[in-house]
Amino acid sequence: xxxxxxxxxxxxxxxxxxxxxxxxxxxxxxxxxxxxxxxxxxxxxxxxxxxxxxxxxxxxxxxxxxxxxxxxxxxxxxxxxxxxxxxxxxxxxxxxxxxxxxxxxxxxxxxxxxxxxxxxxxxxxxxxxxxxxxxxxxxxxxxxxxxxxxxxxxxxxxxxxxxxxxxxxxxxxxxxxxxxxxxxxxxxxxxxxxxxxxxxxxxxxxxxxxxxxxxxxxxxxxxxxx
Numbered sequence: 001x002x003x004x005x006x007x008x009x010x011x012x013x014x015x016x017x018x019x020x021x022x023x024x025x026x027x028x029x030x031x032x033x034x035x036x037x038x039x040x041x042x043x044x045x046x047x048x049x050x051x052x053x054x055x056x057x058x059x060x061x062x063x064x065x066x067x068x069x070x071x072x073x074x075x076x077x078x079x080x081x082x083x084x085x086x087x088x089x090x091x092x093x094x095x096x097x098x099x100x101x102x103x104x105x106x107x108x109x110x111x112x113x114x115x116x117x118x119x120x121x122x123x124x125x126x127x128x129x130x131x132x133x134x135x136x137x138x139x140x141x142x143x144x145x146x147x148x149x150x151x152x153x154x155x156x157x158x159x160x161x162x163x164x165x166x167x168x169x170x171x172x173x174x175x176x177x178x179x180x181x182x183x184x185x186x187x188x189x190x191x192x193x194x195x196x197x198x199x200x201x202x203x204x205x206x207x208x209x210x211x212x213x214x215x216x217x218x219x220x221x222x223x224x225x226x
Contacts, residue, residue, distance in 0.1 A: 080124040080166030082117055085132060089160045090152035096132060096164070111135050114146050120191065121200075124166040127193035132164075133202040136214070150203035154179055154214050162199060162218050170225055174199045174218035184211040196220065 082096040097116040101107060110116055115134035122128025134149035142148055160176040189200055197220035205212035 077126045078168065079126060080168035080170065080172075082124060082130070082132065082164045082172075083167050084165040085115060086163040086165070087156065087160065089157075090155055092149075092152065094134075094149060111149075112144055112146055115149055122191070122193070122197070124164060124168070124170075124172050127197050129189065129191045129193075129195070129198050129200055130164075131189060131191075131200045131202060136203040136206055138206050150201065150214075153201055153203050153216050154205075156216060161221075162201075164199065170223045172223050173221040175221050177217045177219055179214060179216045181205060181208070182213045182215045184213050187213075187215075189215070 081098045084094065085096050086093045094114050097110055097114060098119075099107065099110050099116055100119055101110075102119060107116065111134055115132050118131040118133065121131035124130065135147045136149070136151045136153070137147040138151070139147075156176050156179055158176055158178060162174040162176065164172045164174065166172060189202070199218040199220070201216040201218075203214050205214050
């Protein structure tokens with residue numbers, strides 16, 4: 001058969017196939033070196049997207065990258081127990097006890113050693129009312145000076161500073177709001193946290209009656225490292 005009778009193959013399909021192979025080889029190589037951008041949702045970018053579409057994709061954030069509620073931790077407010085009370089205005093500087101008992105007779109015995117925090121009142125740190133109580137006595141002769149621990153609490157004025165040292169190594173500062181009289185048989189002290197972080201000092205008013213008390217209230221100001 002003559003060369004004229006044979007059908008000649010066109011080189012164009014071969015060229016197209018070669019071009020496609022080269023394109024995908026180049027695309028694979030570019031992806032391997034990070035040339036093709038990956039967006040925040042971990043899908044490959046569209047090489048043929050318009051610049052505006054690419055910018056919109058780059059500015060988007062995948063919801064899957066946002067933390068779920070299980071990823072978030074509710075930080076617990078650190079608490080501390082009072083170990084010392086200092087009131088410069090009346091030269092008071094005493095250790096504070098933290099008994100676990102609510103028994104009146106047991107607490108009365110403990111107060112012979114100095115001020116004490118009431119077990120059901122707030123600790124240092126969270127909102128609530130911390131109650132610290134101590135003896136007062138105006139007898140001319142007192143052998144145990146802890147009977148006079150809070151003698152001068154009624155002398156304090158609004159704005160005077162009270163410092164409570166905690167067992168966490170911090171000092172908690174309070175500012176006196178007022179000092180008033182109360183009757184142990186009628187009045188109550190609010191321990192709820194709704195009124196903020198505060199301090200209440202309680203002592204006897206031995207010059208009036210057996211049920212009479214002096215109540216000092218103070219608002220929390222802040223903390224400093226001891």
